């Protein structure tokens with residue numbers, strides 16, 4: 001694999017899930033594969049899970065990870081061509097990406113959506129400029145549009161916990177005080193489109209995701225109806241796509257509560273974390289035995305490790 005920018009960069013999702021589950025049993029089996037290789041992890045935004053699990057994954061493969069908080073400590077980058085750089089941007093991505101490529105074999109990037117400029121966000125200017133100029137493999141650690149490392153961890157987790165051959169999986173919007181990006185929900189939808197499952201998206205009207213991503217996915221505006229007999233309930237807030245980046249409804253009536261989970265098929269509660277307790281989800285749900293959020297976070301190591309392994313094998 002050359003780059004991992006989207007879940008569809010995997011040749012086969014099912015085979016990758018199986019390989020990751022095997023890797024989880026023997027995480028150090030390929031510790032020679034990355035010997036002498038370096039990965040730069042560039043964070044333009046905050047992180048707990050992605051930062052630690054990707055470093056651990058790289059180390060399990062024998063790689064040397066270098067982490068940089070680019071957003072706080074790097075020079076502000078210019079992405080436009082032909083600009084007179086006499087304002088606050090000190091370095092052009094053309095040089096920055098090529099320089100970074102002198103120090104590493106793979107570059108992984110976290111750069112969230114601005115939620116103010118839809119066109120630029122959809123163009124994935126950070127990820128695509130690094131891909132264009134670095135000349136080394138690029139890994140998406142959550143971009144403006146997607147979080148495929150999270151989606152792969154979610155797929156691994158569902159495979160481990162599923163009881164039905166064709167489970168019912170619900171992606172539910174939940175309230176949040178701040179406007180959040182669409183990346184996690186987008187990649188979850190793209191991942192579910194590769195699965196044999198009864199998949200339903202539920203959200204209030206006005207929170208439709210990008211229709212070029214949801215395509216023919218089943219959308220149910222009645223949250224309780226959507227939850228009926230669900231095997232997995234995946235919860236995430238996102239801001240409006242149509243009224244780009246706006247919070248058009250923040251009522252607590254979409255919060256995930258025990259009453260709502262009661263109509264599921266002992267459904268597993270999933271969330272990528274971080275999560276705001278008693279805003280997004282009630283304590284009784286996230287603390288219940290059906291909550292698998294910690295295993296999801298654990299599987300971030302193995303989703304990153306299988307992705308890096310595939311890239312190292314093709315270097």
Ligand code: CP
Pocket residue numbers: 046047048049050051142150272273274
């Ligand atoms: N789920 C996730 O990506 O967590 P972090 O933002 O903490 O990395």
